[in-house]
Amino acid sequence: xxxxxxxxxxxxxxxxxxxxxxxxxxxxxxxxxxxxxxxxxxxxxxxxxxxxxxxxxxxxxxxxxxxxxxxxxxxxxxxxxxxxxxxxxxxxxxxxxxxxxxxxxxxxxxxxxxxxxxxxxxxxxxxxxxxxxxxxxxxxxxxxxxxxxxxxxxxxxxxxxxxxxxxxxxxxxxxxxxxxxxxxxxxxxxxxxxxxxxxxxxxxxxxxxxxxxxxxxxxxxxxxxxxxxxxxxxxxxxxxxxxxxxxxxxxxxxxxxxxxxxxxxxxxxxxxxxxxxxxxxxxxxxxxxxxxxxxxxxxxxxxxxxxxxxxxxxxxxxxxxxxxxxxxxxxxxxxxxxxxxxxxxxxxxxxxxxxxxxxxxxxxxxxxxxxxxxxxxxxxxxxxxxxxxxxxxxxxxxxxxxxxxxxxxxxxxxxxxxxxxxxxxxxxxxxxxxxxxxxxxxxxxxxxxxxxxxxxxxxxxxxxxxxxxxxxxxxxxxxxxxxxxxxxxxxxxxxxxxxxxxxxxxxxxxxxxxxxxxxxxxxxxxxxxxxxxxxxxxxxxxxxxxxxxxxxxxxxxxxxxxxxxxxxxxxxxxx
Amino acid sequence: xxxxxxxxxxxxxxxxxxxxxxxxxxxxxxxxxxxxxxxxxxxxxxxxxxxxxxxxxxxxxxxxxxxxxxxxxxxxxxxxxxxxxxxxxxxxxxxxxxxxxxxxxxxxxxxxxxxxxxxxxxxxxxxxxxxxxxxxxxxxxxxxxxxxxxxxxxxxxxxxxxxxxxxxxxxxxxxxxxxxxxxxxxxxxxxxxxxxxx
Numbered sequence: 001x002x003x004x005x006x007x008x009x010x011x012x013x014x015x016x017x018x019x020x021x022x023x024x025x026x027x028x029x030x031x032x033x034x035x036x037x038x039x040x041x042x043x044x045x046x047x048x049x050x051x052x053x054x055x056x057x058x059x060x061x062x063x064x065x066x067x068x069x070x071x072x073x074x075x076x077x078x079x080x081x082x083x084x085x086x087x088x089x090x091x092x093x094x095x096x097x098x099x100x101x102x103x104x105x106x107x108x109x110x111x112x113x114x115x116x117x118x119x120x121x122x123x124x125x126x127x128x129x130x131x132x133x134x135x136x137x138x139x140x141x142x143x144x145x146x147x148x149x150x151x152x153x154x155x156x157x158x159x160x161x162x163x164x165x166x167x168x169x170x171x172x173x174x175x176x177x178x179x180x181x182x183x184x185x186x187x188x189x190x191x192x193x194x195x196x197x198x199x200x201x202x203x204x205x206x207x208x209x210x211x212x213x214x215x216x217x218x219x220x221x222x223x224x225x226x227x228x229x230x231x232x233x234x235x236x237x238x239x240x241x242x243x244x245x246x247x248x249x250x251x252x253x254x255x256x257x258x259x260x261x262x263x264x265x266x267x268x269x270x271x272x273x274x275x276x277x278x279x280x281x282x283x284x285x286x287x288x289x290x291x292x293x294x295x296x297x298x299x300x301x302x303x304x305x306x307x308x309x310x311x312x313x314x315x316x317x318x319x320x321x322x323x324x325x326x327x328x329x330x331x332x333x334x335x336x337x338x339x340x341x342x343x344x345x346x347x348x349x350x351x352x353x354x355x356x357x358x359x360x361x362x363x364x365x366x367x368x369x370x371x372x373x374x375x376x377x378x379x380x381x382x383x384x385x386x387x388x389x390x391x392x393x394x395x396x397x398x399x400x401x402x403x404x405x406x407x408x409x410x411x412x413x414x415x416x417x418x419x420x421x422x423x424x425x426x427x428x429x430x431x432x433x434x435x436x437x438x439x440x441x442x443x444x445x446x447x448x449x450x451x452x453x454x455x456x457x458x459x460x461x462x463x464x465x466x467x468x469x470x471x472x473x474x475x476x477x478x479x480x481x482x483x484x485x486x487x488x489x490x491x492x493x494x495x496x497x498x499x500x501x502x503x504x505x506x507x508x509x510x511x512x513x514x515x516x517x518x519x520x521x522x523x524x525x526x527x528x529x530x531x532x533x534x535x536x537x538x539x540x541x542x543x544x545x546x547x548x549x550x551x552x553x554x555x556x557x558x559x560x561x562x563x564x565x566x567x568x569x570x571x572x573x574x575x
Numbered sequence: 576x577x578x579x580x581x582x583x584x585x586x587x588x589x590x591x592x593x594x595x596x597x598x599x600x601x602x603x604x605x606x607x608x609x610x611x612x613x614x615x616x617x618x619x620x621x622x623x624x625x626x627x628x629x630x631x632x633x634x635x636x637x638x639x640x641x642x643x644x645x646x647x648x649x650x651x652x653x654x655x656x657x658x659x660x661x662x663x664x665x666x667x668x669x670x671x672x673x674x675x676x677x678x679x680x681x682x683x684x685x686x687x688x689x690x691x692x693x694x695x696x697x698x699x700x701x702x703x704x705x706x707x708x709x710x711x712x713x714x715x716x717x718x719x720x721x722x723x724x725x726x727x728x729x730x731x732x733x734x735x736x737x738x739x740x741x742x743x744x745x746x747x748x749x750x751x752x753x754x755x756x757x758x759x760x761x762x763x764x765x766x767x768x769x770x771x772x773x
């Protein structure tokens with residue numbers, strides 16, 4: 001008898017390699033080729049991988065306990081059986097396959113189940129409390145084994161924010177550890193392995209690879225007990241210091257990498273700009289220093305021998321931040337929900353045609369794009385507008401003035417993502433046009449020298465009547481904004497109150513003079529003014545993305561605001 | 576002008592949980608868990624199919640579960656909990672993929688979109704029925720095959736560690752596992768065919 005050849009033998013072999021974790025890139029490419037070419041191959045791949053997933057759940061991790069709904073557990077599973085011996089042969093007299101104890105990694109189900117069942121509700125409520133009172137824990141947050149979430153740090157005490165954690169293994173497993181969006185106070189920050197992306201509230205970005213032991217001393221200074229880090233220092237934050245035992249590097253407007261040993265020896269490289277590399281006296285003052293520039297050699301600081309030298313070398317330094325902006329994926333009902341709220345203008349940034357973004361409200365003006373603005377590629381049918389870095393003039397504006405009635409009020413709504421903590425304008429209105437006489441401003445803040453009285457890393461809502469360059473009423477968001485995370489913002493005048501909502505949550509409102517009259521104004525997105533100067537008084541450019549901008553000639557209700565936020569964050573988990 | 580406390584919203588937001596708030600949290604937890612525990616396997620299988628690296632799939636599942644918990648509204652729960660979880664998972668996988676360019680198994684966007692699209696309408700694939708049939712097919716495996724599977728699939732195991740544990744060569748273990756997977760897959764297909772479900 002001749003056996004018929006298995007037409008999918010090659011595909012099965014490739015899937016086996018995938019399941020065994022031994023597939024080469026060439027094998028993965030071949031598997032893709034086969035799957036994309038034949039729906040039967042695709043079906044085979046899907047059913048094989050689903051079977052593999054079910055087998056992993058059967059054998060690899062203890063299953064979650066089932067509820068009281070009378071549902072039968074899968075065949076062969078004894079839900080009352082405790083974890084069986086790990087790794088040993090299973091007696092055929094008992095259940096045919098054991099349930100190894102799960103050590104190490106928790107399944108998501110056990111994580112949530114354990115959180116719910118804990119006597120203190122803090123573990124479960126922690127994310128809920130944190131969501132209302134401060135930055136979110138965000139995806140990837142881990143509960144400490146003790147069930148305690150990381151304590152909230154007030155912006156007044158916070159020095160840096162965790163922006164991203166990539167396979168970070170902490171030094172102390174039983175202590176609560178921070179997650180993306182958490183503020184770090186003065187003190188130690190240690191981890192065994194992985195990569196952490198942090199931002200000082202001044203906007204200095206740090207990428208740190210473990211094993212690392214940092215100590216945040218102030219907004220301008222970090223002590224590195226050991227570790228590898230890369231710092232990018234934006235304009236206005238020059239003078240940032242990374243020090244070690246007897247050594248220091250002072251930034252002079254740059255991007256640099258440092259590898260620091262526990263004895264204070266440092267090796268560094270300047271990628272952009274320049275730094276001052278220094279040996280310190282016992283008193284912590286500079287004993288000897290040298291200026292190091294970009295495109296030069298590696299430099300080494302040896303505090304024991306009071307030496308600083310530049311030398312050729314091939315040391316490995318931390319690579320630049322590889323954080324990528326997630327897409328903003330909207331529920332299919334988002335557009336309808338906004339239109340139901342009767343906006344005066346609604347721009348979705350689906351396309352820029354001849355420099356113009358169409359208004360979803362018929363007969364109402366488009367936005368005009370100025371400068372090198374571009375749109376992202378479509379992701380699940382949505383595109384967003386990108387404000388790139390650099391000293392360029394870029395913004396969006398209308399070619400007519402906007403005059404919203406002071407009573408009953410008006411609202412500005414948008415989604416934004418910032419790539420950094422920095423002082424940057426989201427929405428500004430000026431009277432007259434092409435000045436920096438502001439009437440309404442929604443902007444992101446940072447701890448910068450020109451704004452010492454502003455709450456840092458927050459969204460600031462300014463209303464200024466009459467329009468001008470100073471004075472006015474200020475509202476700061478309760479929640480901080482987190483780089484590389486989408487946030488929903490509504491700033492509105494509601495009768496005699498200023499109201500600000502971030503991610504659906506209200507900030508305590510501020511009363512304003514009901515007799516103030518708002519004048520027709522120039523409307524801008526992404527920049528403080530149209531004036532082509534690049535300092536803080538005129539520019540404050542946004543570096544990031546924006547989408548779904550809507551103007552209303554009435555205030556929105558909290559239900560409408562929360563509904564819009566929910567429809568914009570549910571599909572993809574964007575914040 | 577000073578900040579207007581208005582209706583004391585800020586005090587309410589930062590007060591510790593008590594009474595009514597605690598009830599609300601537990602109520603949400605029960606509503607979420609009852610759905611999540613039933614859906615978790617399907618969501619994990621979805622993730623593993625698009626991101627066929629066990630550790631990465633577990634990481635993404637953990638991220639997805641946290642997002643689902645945060646987004647879950649017990650008064651307005653998603654109609655199809657699994658589909659909702661899978662939608663969230665899809666975008667976490669895309670994000671993970673962009674961050675993990677150096678990993679060996681990184682599917683192209685075309686592959687992700689195609690397979691995700693097929694899974695979105697996966698009724699004809701009878702994935703739930705296949706999972707039920709797997710339990711029966713596992714019982715039909717010989718004892719040694721079950722033990723080998725258990726050894727290979729336990730947390731942290733590899734083909735090499737399994738080979739050392741059972742005292743056979745890596746090549747023999749690899750081929751045995753391939754044979755077992757094919758046997759189970761064929762058994763499942765026969766079981767569905769016998770019930771007239773293919």
